[in-house]
Amino acid sequence: MSAKSEDAIQDKIINAIKKIPKGISAAQMAAVVPELSSAELVGAINKLLQQGLIDLYKQNGTLIYKLKNQSTQQIVKGADNEEKVVYNLIEEAANKGIWIREIRNQSNLSNPQLTKILKSLESKKLIKAVKCVNASKKKVYMLYNLEPDRSISGGAWYQDQDFESEFVDILNRQCLRFLQQRADKIRNNPRGPIAGRTQSYATAVEVQKYITDLGISKVKLEVEDVITILNTLVYDGKAESNVYPDGSKVYRAIESLIPPPGLVQVPCGVCPLLHKCYSTGLITPQDCKYMTEWLEQ
């Protein structure tokens, strides 16, 4: 086993334990890393125990592994009191992060001092600064190993705090394509309209799989993300959504109820000058370029 994959396995285990603060049993842990033999697993666990990353407890006769409290574990190394205070404040803020001004208010440290401490913590890779999508100038601090909350990072749609509208557009189009492929199933389906409708529906999970298989997304899209995109289709009037009895959402591509109405078929309907066009004056229908062009088509 190479050193790298060992690290990866350790991370995996730690993440699994993190998710369940009450602790997990050895059997659960084996399920997390199924690729390991039981001997290897024991080896990995022992290593973690040695490094003081996890703890072992006995509960109702079974062994339970829990995460060791990190703050006590890491901060001890060569930290002074101020650093501890700041660290604790940041830790409390969890993945929502905390603004530098709030740290200052709550810790009563002077500005230069605080900056220094933050720098030092940052260099030790204990904390990190994250830019906030809502306010581009605002930076928040959080523990190094935390994934920023969606309200801070903006989720999959932001790259370095920039909204990736093209990415959203592409996904929007691809989702629609997927829905349209099956939309016709409802039309004159020999097995009746209800069966046809079911065939024309797509669940968010199906769409997610399709998008993932296409490989157009660098980041992994959660079902939630796909639902966000599918909802834009609903707002585009190109799909309708429904809820299955089991609570999962399904989508179907639809046509608008009527073909384009008369107003948008004439130049005036789409004319930006419509509200400035009078019988006399500079803009009149008598000598309107749009009208002439349209008539000469």
Next chain:
Amino acid sequence: MSHQLGRLVSQILQRYFGEIVEKVGNDLFMYGIKPIGMIMKTTGLPRTQVIESLRTLLKFDLAKFESTSGNVDYKLLPDNVLVLIRYPRYLLQMKSKYGTEAELIVEELLQRAACSATLLLVSIANKYKDDTEKNLTIVTLKDTFISLATATYIQQAPVAQLKDGSDIPDLVQVASIVPDLDTRLLMQAMVNPADIKDNVYWKVNYDRFHQDFTDEIMINAMTRRIDDDAGEVMRLLIQEMYLSSSAWAEESNVVALTDLREHASRLKDRPLLQQHLEHYLKVMEENGAGFIRRAGDAGGGQYSVQVKWAARQLVESVLDHVVTERLGSKAARIFRLIRAKKYIEEEDIQKNAMLPNKECKQLTYKLLEEHFVSVQPMRKSQQVSGTQKGIYLYHVKLFDVVHVCREMCYRALHNLSRARSQLVSVHARALDKQRRVRTIVHGMRLRSEPQKNIDDVLETLTPPEVSLLAQVEKQLKQLSAAELELDRNLFILNWYLVYP
């Protein structure tokens, strides 16, 4: 009543009835209600002309009169003026539903505004006596007339009644009685039109046509949304609905599944529909934009047609198209989002519409500027913090937006009409020449003069003139087609506004 409507109305009046009627109509439109004397004063027209114009307007139902204490006031009915451009649609409807005879009857009746059955049929029969292609007989005409009257596409005109002690008549609506026309008498009348004594007058019942139109729109919408069998179910439902509900009811009375099944079983060419009728109803109820509703379980299920709701959905669909074409699909997304959420803050718009902040704001403000959405400021009263930022909630006032859209239609219609008269006046000489040549050639053909002479006359139109005229003709056609489409558009908007 808006300025735009006024412009459009006078444009239409001018086109159909000429300048004088237009002047009188416009005057009435501007001032609402007026007696003859006042009309003369403001328009500066002599009394005879004013009376003549009013007579035309009254005859075609474009105006009405009211008598108050001996004075007679006149009032324009702008909505009926707009109906003038809908005539071709009525004719089309007749032709596709009842055939050529019906089309001719309605056409003649529309031209005459009101006419007795005998005179109407006789004049049509005489007009097309020599037309072997159409092959009309007075018998088929009579039958068609009776079926049209039964289906209430035509109805008896109101009768003037004099009240005691007043010489101003009241127009009283009378119930139509389907006439019993004697073929032999009609034949006699054909030979001798002068002594027709029939004095029961008939006119076209627009309302009946409009019902057909709304039905058609609903059926087509279902066909688009689900499939043609669903459209057929909608048709059955509507048929049943008319048996028990009043014409413009907001929601129909319930229709029982058993009745529907019985009707469906007669549609032999739709095996799927017969087999899955209940499933169709269920799917339409859930995925049919709410056009129908399951109203009860008695007898296997009862359904009702949500006409008002359907009109609303259709109007929204119109508006979506308009916003999409005017401001782009992203703006339409925002528009629909705001509508779906009822009241929504700017930030939430951006989050849900998945648009970049700046673009989203721009589009929202554009929508605001064109009056497609409105904004409602809210005050957070208990807020203590210094930065008292107000909340602005966006929402769509559908009723208002429909009015905005209607104004746009008026404008567009007016502009088209204007462009049309412009086109005609620019090419007046060529058009005039063409008309003269055509009359001459027609006369020559009747006198069966040699082809060579006819060709000579035809050649007076030079090739450039011919191609120019062809182009003008094409453009005029395009303008008329667009007008009809716009009228369809207006029709949907007005349909929504029918319901308070």
